[in-house]
Amino acid sequence: MSKRLVSILAAAAIVLSSLVAATPTAYAEDTENSSSEESKPAIWLQISPVSNKVTLIPGEDSDYSFTVSNIGSEDFGYHVYAAPYSVNDEDYNVSFSNETNRTQISRWIQFYKDDGSLTNDAHFKLNKGEKQTVRYRISVPDSIPAGGQYATIFAESDEVEGKVSGSGIKTVSRVGLIVYGHTDGDTVDEAKITDFGFKTFMTSGRISASSRVENNGNTDFEAIYELDIQSLFGKQLFSKSSSYNILPDTARRVTTEWEETPLLGFYKVRYKVSALNNSVVEEKTKIVVIMPVFVMILSIILLTLIIIWVIILVRKRRERKSRLLV
Secondary structure (H helix, E strand, O other), rough: HHHHHHHHHHHHHHHHHHHHHOOOOOOOOOOOOOOOOOOOOOEEEEEEEEEEEEEEOOOEEEEEEEEEEEEOOOOOOEEEEEEEEEEOOOOEEEEEEOOOOOOOOOOOOEEEEOOOOOOOEEEEEEHHHHHHEEEEEEEEOOOOOOOOEEEEEEEOOOOOOOOOOOOOOOOOOOOEEEEEEOOOOOOOOOEEEEEEEEEOOOOOOOOEEEEEEEEOOOOEEEEEEEEEEEEEEEEEEEEEEEEEEEEEEEEEEEEEEEEOOOEEEEEEEEEEEEOOOOOOOEEEEEEEEEEOOHHHHHHHHHHHHHHHHHHHHHHHHHHHHHHHOO
């Protein structure tokens, strides 16, 4: 009986160890480069920079500029205009039509035409491979709300008569530049981090950490999200740091995950979220265990067999002692 039990235990241990050893460590597979490059779209715009932070002084006008490039295969016309910049939810789905008290700046922006006059919607011609500098003015009223103001400047290609894609849909290229306006007045900075954390035991899935950052002030700030994962022996396995702007009177929920999480393992995970230049910080470091259900079942079976084996050995030793005493 003892020999059979030992054989069963050895077989179970071999199966379990082979399953653990066979658990693949996920690495990014190299994608094959396409042998042939896709042809450029006929209409393709590019804008630089993609954002501009400005100081808004009541009653003053300020001029700025950006560059628009035609990286398509044909000449075409385009126009520039300003629109509100706001968000609809905690996932930060952007709206370019919803006007709020924080998007008034979109009405203060005008663009210089070729003749030097200002307009809300300026049209230009852009040849293939050409770059143009577009100038715009922000005219700040005498009385404005304190805090941040946000708008998007769009460069959008004009519709070309008779130009349609192969699917019959008119091709339009639109790119945007976000304007972050900060008033020269009382600034209230207030951040709060909630719903912060990550799972410490998983049977499947990816290691991920999430948090919700609230902006209860009157101007935007940057929040930094850091996820660091190491083996129990200190080997670096994954590290990611990303930053996002949080607009006033909004909350932003961000999830950071390790896409190449293995199926099984023990990991040391550190998650940190900071806002307002590290004046508001949440940080946590814990051990995360990933153990599939089938491994748990095999472990329980193996542990049960070991316990039974130990009990049998103890009984046999007692029987031998009792025989010797007799």
